[in-house]
Amino acid sequence: MITNFTSMKNFLIVGFPGLSPQYYGPVSALLFVIYLAIVVGNVFILAFVAYERSLQKPSYLVFCHLALNDLTFGTVTLPKIIAKYWFDDSIISFYGCFAQMFFVHYLGSATSFILLVMALDRFIAIYIPLRYPVLITNNIISVLCGFAWFIPLPLMVAVVLHVLTLSFCKSNVIAQCYCDHISITRQACGDDVKIVEVTSLCVAMFCLLVPLAFILFSYISIIGIIMKMSNAAGRKKTLSTCTPQIFITCLFYLPRCFIYVASTVGFSFSLDVRILLILLYSLFPAAVNPLIYCFKTKDIKQMLMKRLQKTKIGVQIKLSYQCKADR
Incomplete structure (x- = not known):
């Protein structure tokens, strides 16, 4: 048990408190597969759009920004919890935990604003299609996505610095799969904790609800x-x-709204179920979004099928040459 701020050297990531040790191996393997899916899927989207010049259009540039965000989020959160279950390495340094908290909330907020840019792109394309090529260009969409990355940056830096002013006199145990604002502030004590929580809630509502209002x-x-x-x-x-x-927007917002509404109406979850739900709505979109890009976007799907067909034909020609040479 940690008794004061100065002795707080590290935190312990618990993950799922009720998980039996016999399941640590399978859970870490599952999380590793999810991480691989996030890395492979999103790197593929980034590389494919960068390689195919015909796909370098505003809509697909937004997809790339979202893919980069998803890739970074998975890399920030999953390796530590995998190490906890795989190698029994549950210790994260004090400032390392705060750094992880910053990226978790910053990337989530940036996603919200990137989804706003995505909705704006579709709104102009359908509402005023004749003006779309003038209003939405690659340069303009890059600037808008730049704002989507920048707007939450000073806000999240302020949130983290505000939490750092607290005194930590409770346990150093983080009952979560990664360090987040709620888990860390629960270990703080003093009159300022409530002020920090309310301030952070206001920032979170701004970063989530303002974009959601325009998206709707x-x-x-x-x-x-x-x-x-x-x-x-x-x-x-x-x-x-x-x-x-x-x-993509529904995958990001609906689970969060469900958790909030369920908590508001008094429907409670066990700690393990709540952690699982948070993990799912945080990581599932990052793993699934590349599949949506490939199978629900006509241009990407057609270009992908064209490349696969060319590869198949190339392999068949190579095999036929080898057969002739063998004869």
Whole structure:
């Protein structure tokens, strides 16, 4: 047990408190597979869009920013919890825990603003399509995504510095799979804890709800435009251009809203279930988003199939040459 701020040298990552040691191996293996899926999927998207010049359009540049965010989030959070279950290495340094907390909340906030840029891109493309090539260019989308990365940066730095002013006189045990704001502030004591919690909540609501308000407005307006179309084929085609963005946005926001609403109405979860739900809504989108890009985005899917077909033909030609040489 830690008794004061000066003696707090490190934190202990517990992960799932109720998990039996006999399951440590399978759980660490599962988390490792999830991490591999995040790395392979998002690196593939980044490399594929960078390689295919025809895909270097505003919509796909936003996908790249989101892929970079997902890749970074998985790299920040998963290796430590994998090491905890695989090598029984649950210790994280005091400032290392604060660094992880910063990236967890900063990347989550940046995702929210990147989704706002994504919704803006689709809103202009469908609401004023004739002006789209002028209003949304690669340079403009890069600037907007730059703002999406920058806006939460000073806010999250302020949040972390605010938490660092607290005195820590409770346990150094983090009952979570990674260091986050709630887990760390629970180990603090003093009159300032409530002020820090309220301030951080206000920052979190700004970073999540302000983008969500515009995202809802954009997609509701888009759906309204689509419903007014008299041509069924046109409706289907227009809706298909928004399907990936809607799926990705729902994966990010719906689980968070579910947790919040469930807590508000008094529906409680056990600690292990709550940690599992937080882990799922944090990491599942990062692993699944690349599949959505590939299978729900027409241009990427067509280009991917074209490349696979060329590779298949190339292999067949090579094999036929080898057969002839053997004869």
